[in-house]
Amino acid sequence: MQAPTDIVETLTWLVDIPSETGNEDEICSAVAARLDGLPTKRVKESLVVGQPGDRPLIVLAGHLDTVPRQGQDAASILDGRLWGLGAADMKAGVAAMIHLLEDPEVMEGPYNVVGVFYAGEEGPFDGNQLADVLEGVPFLSEASCAVVLEPSDGELQHGCNGAINATATFRGSSSHSARPWWGENAISKAGEWLAKMHRLEPIDYEVDGLVFRQVATVTTAEGGVARNVIPGEFRCNVNLRYTPDKTVAEAIGDLEGLCEEADLLEVEDVAPAGSVDANHPFLVSLAEESGAPRAAKQGWTDVARFSEIGVPAVNYGPGETSRAHQVDESVPLDQLSTVWDSLRSALTS
Amino acid sequence: MQAPTDIVETLTWLVDIPSETGNEDEICSAVAARLDGLPTKRVKESLVVGQPGDRPLIVLAGHLDTVPRQGQDAASILDGRLWGLGAADMKAGVAAMIHLLEDPEVMEGPYNVVGVFYAGEEGPFDGNQLADVLEGVPFLSEASCAVVLEPSDGELQHGCNGAINATATFRGSSSHSARPWWGENAISKAGEWLAKMHRLEPIDYEVDGLVFRQVATVTTAEGGVARNVIPGEFRCNVNLRYTPDKTVAEAIGDLEGLCEEADLLEVEDVAPAGSVDANHPFLVSLAEESGAPRAAKQGWTDVARFSEIGVPAVNYGPGETSRAHQVDESVPLDQLSTVWDSLRSALTS
The missing domain is CATH 3.40.630.10 (Zn peptidases)
Known part of the structure; x- marks a missing residue:
C-alpha cells in the first residue's frame, strides 16, 4: 500500500x-x-x-x-x-x-x-x-x-516484562593486603554467588500463546578502596526482568531468593509489568x-x-x-x- | 633503661x-x-x-x-x-x-x-x-x-615480601538486560574465578627460621555501564605479596597462573622483595x-x-x-x- x-x-x-x-x-x-x-x-x-x-x-x-x-x-x-x-x-x-x-x-x-x-x-x-x-x-x-x-x-x-533494580551488598572487613587473614574480602566472597547468577537460565511464562522470559543479571559491580587494602564492601546492581504473571511483591520475593547470599539487598526502582x-x-x-x-x-x-x-x-x-x-x-x-x-x-x- | x-x-x-x-x-x-x-x-x-x-x-x-x-x-x-x-x-x-x-x-x-x-x-x-x-x-x-x-x-x-599489582580484565559483550542471551555478562563470568581466589590459602616460605607468607587477593573491582545493560567488561585489581625466595619474573608467573581465567592480565606496578x-x-x-x-x-x-x-x-x-x-x-x-x-x-x- x-x-x-x-x-x-x-x-x-x-x-x-x-x-x-x-x-x-x-x-x-x-x-x-x-x-x-x-x-x-x-x-x-x-x-x-x-x-x-x-x-x-x-x-x-x-x-x-x-x-x-x-x-x-x-x-x-x-x-x-x-x-x-x-x-x-x-x-x-x-x-x-x-x-x-x-x-x-x-x-x-x-x-x-x-x-x-x-x-x-x-x-x-x-x-x-x-x-x-x-x-x-x-x-x-x-x-x-x-x-x-x-x-x-x-x-x-x-x-511487557516488569523491571526491578536492586543493590546487593556483600560485606567483609578491611585489612592491609599483606595480611588478608586479618580481614575478610568482600569482593571474592561474592564469587560463588556471581557464579550462580552466571548459570541462571531464563524462566519462560506463556500466556495466550505468548512467551515472556524472566531473567536476572548483575549489570554493575563496584568494590574496594585501594590496591593494597582488603575490600570491606562490594556492591552489585541486580536487574530483574519479571514476567507479567507476577506481582511486584512476588518479583521482589524472587529477587530476595536469588540474592540470599548477599548481606544486604536494597530495591532501587520498580517498573511494573x-x-x-x-x-x-x-x-x-x-x-x-x-x-x-x-x-x-x-x-x-x-x-x-x-x-x-x-x-x-x-x-x-x-x-x-x-x-x-x-x-x-x-x-x-x-x-x-x-x-x-x-x-x-x-x-x- | x-x-x-x-x-x-x-x-x-x-x-x-x-x-x-x-x-x-x-x-x-x-x-x-x-x-x-x-x-x-x-x-x-x-x-x-x-x-x-x-x-x-x-x-x-x-x-x-x-x-x-x-x-x-x-x-x-x-x-x-x-x-x-x-x-x-x-x-x-x-x-x-x-x-x-x-x-x-x-x-x-x-x-x-x-x-x-x-x-x-x-x-x-x-x-x-x-x-x-x-x-x-x-x-x-x-x-x-x-x-x-x-x-x-x-x-x-x-x-620483606614483594608486591605486584595487576589488572585482570574479563570481557563479555553488551546487550540490553531484557535479552541477556544476546550478550555475555563479563561480571558474572568472573564468578568462578573470584570464588577460586576466595579459597586461596597463604603459601608459607621459611628461610633461616623466618616464615614469609605469599598471598594474592582481589582488592578492587569495577564493571558495567548502566543498570539495564549487560556488562561487556569487568576489571579487578589483583594484589600479590610474594615471598623473598622468588624473582619478579617468577612472581609474575604465579600471578598469570592464578589469573588464567581472565581475558587480559596487565601488570600495574612491581615492588621487589x-x-x-x-x-x-x-x-x-x-x-x-x-x-x-x-x-x-x-x-x-x-x-x-x-x-x-x-x-x-x-x-x-x-x-x-x-x-x-x-x-x-x-x-x-x-x-x-x-x-x-x-x-x-x-x-x-
Whole structure:
C-alpha cells in the first residue's frame, strides 16, 4: 500500500520540528494548533486530545520527543522510506495518530478515540510525562483499551516484562593486603554467588500463546578502596526482568531468593509489568485487520503504565526498533500506511 | 633503661619541626646544620651523612617526612612516652641516628657508619627519595649492611615480601538486560574465578627460621555501564605479596597462573622483595646485643630498596607500628633507648 500523500507530509512536518527531550514545547504547541477543532487539554508539554463520552474509550498514545540529534539533516524521502531524527521513534506513529484524530469516520465511529501526545519518554524514567498525563486526566483510566504507537517491527506486541533494580551488598572487613587473614574480602566472597547468577537460565511464562522470559543479571559491580587494602564492601546492581504473571511483591520475593547470599539487598526502582489481554475485542479486531503477528514484549514499555491503571494496552506502530536512536534513522512508508489503515479499520468497524 | 635526656631533647626538637610529605626542606636543612661537622651530601630534600672508607660500611636509614597533621599539638612527654606527629614514624629513629652519628666511639669504631635521611616516604611510591639517594650516591651500594629505623615493635625484622599489582580484565559483550542471551555478562563470568581466589590459602616460605607468607587477593573491582545493560567488561585489581625466595619474573608467573581465567592480565606496578641475610655478622651481633626477637616482614618496606642494590638490610627501630599514622601517635622512650643502645653496642663491638 502507498502511504497517503498527506500523512507523509504530516510526518515530514513533524520531523522538521526539533523536539529533543526537554524541548517539546514547540512541537506540543504545533500539534495543539493543528488539532484545535478538537477538545484539548495540555499537561506540561503534553497534550490530551478528546474527552470522555458514552462510547468505549480507545486511547492512542505516542511521545513527542526524540533522542539528541546526531547530525541528521531535515526530513527526506528515498527508497520508500522517510529519513530523519525521530522518523521511526516515533513521529511516524504520531503522524498516524493525528490523521486518525482528524478523520470524521474514526471520530464518529463505534469508539470514543482520544489521543495522548506526551513529552519526556526518551529521558530519565522520572521525567516521562505520560505519568503526569495519566494522573492529571483521570478519565483516561476508564479507557477500554490503549494502543501505544512506538515502532513495533510490524508486530502487535502484548504486555511487557516488569523491571526491578536492586543493590546487593556483600560485606567483609578491611585489612592491609599483606595480611588478608586479618580481614575478610568482600569482593571474592561474592564469587560463588556471581557464579550462580552466571548459570541462571531464563524462566519462560506463556500466556495466550505468548512467551515472556524472566531473567536476572548483575549489570554493575563496584568494590574496594585501594590496591593494597582488603575490600570491606562490594556492591552489585541486580536487574530483574519479571514476567507479567507476577506481582511486584512476588518479583521482589524472587529477587530476595536469588540474592540470599548477599548481606544486604536494597530495591532501587520498580517498573511494573504490563499485563496481557489478548482477548480484548478491540485488540482481536486490530489483530484481524492488521494481520500483524502477535508477540510478547520482552523489554519494558509505556504499555505497563496503562496496565498499572487497569487499561489493557498493546504496542503497535510503524518502524523497526533496530532503527531507533540510530544516526540513519528512517521509517518504511508502507509500514506507516499499514498501521494507519489497520487502526482506521479496527476503529471504524 | 631510661632514655638519655639529650636524645629525648633531640626527638622533641625533631617532632616540633613540621615535615609533612612534600615539605621536608626545613627539617633536612636543620639536620644538615646540626651534623655540619660531618661530610654531608644533599640530594633534593634528602641527606647523606658520611663518606666511603676502608672499614665495612653500615648504613643507618630513616625518613624525615610525616603523614599530614591531624590536629596534634607540639611534642610532650607523659607516662614514659613522647607524644606528637611523627614521634613513632619515625622521628624517634631519626633521633637515634643523629646521636649515633654524633658519637665519636661509633664513628671511630670498627665500621664506617653512614646516615641516610630521606624525604617522601609517606607519599606516593614514585616520590620516595630513597630511590634518588641510592641512585645519586653510588658508594651506598657497597655497604655491608643497612638498618632501616622504621618502628618495628621491638623486633628485628628481616627482608620483606614483594608486591605486584595487576589488572585482570574479563570481557563479555553488551546487550540490553531484557535479552541477556544476546550478550555475555563479563561480571558474572568472573564468578568462578573470584570464588577460586576466595579459597586461596597463604603459601608459607621459611628461610633461616623466618616464615614469609605469599598471598594474592582481589582488592578492587569495577564493571558495567548502566543498570539495564549487560556488562561487556569487568576489571579487578589483583594484589600479590610474594615471598623473598622468588624473582619478579617468577612472581609474575604465579600471578598469570592464578589469573588464567581472565581475558587480559596487565601488570600495574612491581615492588621487589627484600631478601633475608640473617647470618650477616653485623646482624648477628645486633640480634645478640638487642635481644630482639627476629621476625619476617610480611609487608613491603624500604628494606627492599637496599636488597635491590645487593645490600642486606633489616628493619629495626623504636615504636609500635599500630601507633603510626594515628592521631594519638607516641613512642615509648624506653624503646628509643633500647634501639639506640643496641645499635651503639653492635656498631662499637
